[in-house]
Amino acid sequence: MANAAFAASDKQPPPAGAFHGAPPEFTRFSPAELQQGFLALAFGSDLRIGAKPRSIRRFDRPIVARILPGGSTDRSAAMTGIIEEYAAKVPNLHLTVTTAATPEADIEIRLIDEKNFKPALRATFGDAVTKEFVARTDPQCMTSVKSTAEGAILRSISFIIVDKGDRIFLDCAYHELLHAFGLSNHDQRNPWTTLNQRRLVGYLTVYDRTLLTALYDPRISPGMTVGQVRGALPAVFSDLGFKSEKR
Ligand SMILES: [Zn+2]
Numbered sequence: 001m002a003n004a005a006f007a008a009s010d011k012q013p014p015p016a017g018a019f020h021g022a023p024p025e026f027t028r029f030s031p032a033e034l035q036q037g038f039l040a041l042a043f044g045s046d047l048r049i050g051a052k053p054r055s056i057r058r059f060d061r062p063i064v065a066r067i068l069p070g071g072s073t074d075r076s077a078a079m080t081g082i083i084e085e086y087a088a089k090v091p092n093l094h095l096t097v098t099t100a101a102t103p104e105a106d107i108e109i110r111l112i113d114e115k116n117f118k119p120a121l122r123a124t125f126g127d128a129v130t131k132e133f134v135a136r137t138d139p140q141c142m143t144s145v146k147s148t149a150e151g152a153i154l155r156s157i158s159f160i161i162v163d164k165g166d167r168i169f170l171d172c173a174y175h176e177l178l179h180a181f182g183l184s185n186h187d188q189r190n191p192w193t194t195l196n197q198r199r200l201v202g203y204l205t206v207y208d209r210t211l212l213t214a215l216y217d218p219r220i221s222p223g224m225t226v227g228q229v230r231g232a233l234p235a236v237f238s239d240l241g242f243k244s245e246k247r
Contacts (some may be wrong), residue, residue: 008033008192008207018203019167026192027206031237031244033192038211038233040187041178041195056224057145058215059106059183060152062094062124071113071162075169079109079160082173082204086181089209092216093181107156107180112164120159137197141166141172143179151222152206156180159213169204178208182215210240 008026015025042056065083069076080097087095098105112120117140121130125144133139135155143158158176161171175194183195190196192207214220217236220229 015203019170021167022202023199023204025203029192029207029210029242031234031242034207034210034214034237034242035230035233037187037190037193037207038214039184039226039229040190041185041193041211042229043185043213054225055151056182056215056220056222056229057147057151057153057184058220058222059093060222061106061232062096063106063181064104065095065097065107065109066099067097068108068110070111071116073162075111075160075162079111079173080171082170082177083109085204086177086212089204090212090216092213092218105155106153107158107177109158109160109176109180111160112161114161117159117161118224124157139170141176142178145179145182145184147222151224153182153222167200167202171200172210174202174204178212181212183208183211210237210242213240 010023010026010028012027019058021150032104043054053138065081067079083095083097087097101162110120118130118134121133121142125133127132133142141158141160145153145156147153156179158180160169160172160176171194178195186195186197187193188196188198191199192205193199193211194201194205194208214233214236219232219236
């Protein structure tokens with residue numbers, strides 16, 4: 001039986017700047033393909049202990065990101081470039097990068113070597129959460145998102161490994177930023193998103209960019225339920241150029 005959910009088309013080579021061997025990019029999707037990914041990735045989180053959140057989480061204010069340089073390979077400039085790419089391609093994030101040492105950044109990105117990854121998690125989240133998280137997801141990099149009961153994100157912290165080559169760095173950087181903005185979950189069956197942990201992607205795909213643009217559309221707000229989001233998404237995707245059509 002044909003599966004209509006796997007009808008993405010207009011395959012393109014990966015963009016300039018992608019690592020050698022990066023997967024190709026699909027650029028056209030049906031609204032159903034986008035909605036399926038949005039619902040899977042915007043609700044729930046691997047790190048969350050207990051019940052899955054049943055509502056949208058995202059920032060409801062302009063986002064300031066701050067990079068904490070570190071590790072044996074200097075990736076600060078590359079990380080800044082990736083944040084600037086998100087800012088340019090998803091204007092509704094109202095995203096800027098600061099180098100100021102103020103503690104008020106909304107997203108903090110800590111660049112570290114792999115050997116310091118688990119110690120850094122323990123120092124930030126404590127032994128119990130680190131142990132459970134590592135056992136559950138065997139992470140290479142990770143992001144913690146703190147939000148209000150109403151769904152507004154207060155602060156995100158991402159750990160990005162810099163000393164294991166370009167592929168790991170790029171995959172982690174693009175992947176963890178999606179988490180930091182509110183796409184908290186993974187979907188190992190979705191063949192298009194960077195948030196499938198079986199894939200190494202390392203660039204901002206049309207698919208993920210579209211989901212993130214939808215998350216920050218004014219018609220989607222923190223605290224919305226699955227039912228409310230289902231009702232709002234078709235118009236959002238249609239306005240982004242993804243309409244239902246006969247193939
Ligand atoms: Zn992840």
